[in-house]
Amino acid sequence: MVPILAHIIEIDNVFQNFIKFQLHLLDDVSVESIKFEDVDLGVYKSHLSELSNDVYNSFSDIPRYLRVLMAMSVRDSSFIISINSQSDQIHWKKITVNTSVYYYKINIVDLDIKPLGKIENYIEEIKLHG
Numbered sequence: 001m002v003p004i005l006a007h008i009i010e011i012d013n014v015f016q017n018f019i020k021f022q023l024h025l026l027d028d029v030s031v032e033s034i035k036f037e038d039v040d041l042g043v044y045k046s047h048l049s050e051l052s053n054d055v056y057n058s059f060s061d062i063p064r065y066l067r068v069l070m071a072m073s074v075r076d077s078s079f080i081i082s083i084n085s086q087s088d089q090i091h092w093k094k095i096t097v098n099t100s101v102y103y104y105k106i107n108i109v110d111l112d113i114k115p116l117g118k119i120e121n122y123i124e125e126i127k128l129h130g
Helices: 002-011 014-025 041-052 064-075 116-129
Strands: 078-084 094-097 100-109
Touching: 002 078, 002 094, 002 100, 014 064, 014 078, 014 100
Parallel strands: none
Antiparallel strands: 078 100, 094 100
């Protein structure tokens, strides 16, 4: 199993893209520019629905506080790699390891909701440690 996982990590760029995505979310974001005490839960929910409806054209269109919340979730997310020796599903990718064919898919999950009070600490931590 280890050689299969190692090969998936080596060839699939989802891991590198994931890190780039997180860093890009925090472009032009500073603690001073965000007033979390002014964030209205109703506005927050409407922004989330706009995200799911593809209203925003780029990261810069997304409100800064929401980008921080997204980055916090991204940072604590986990990868689930499913491997199968047979697959007829369209979302599985095919790899060959030592002449054996396997199919895999990668899911990213986060079950941890972040409280608004931790955001300032999170931004500072990202700036210090990347």
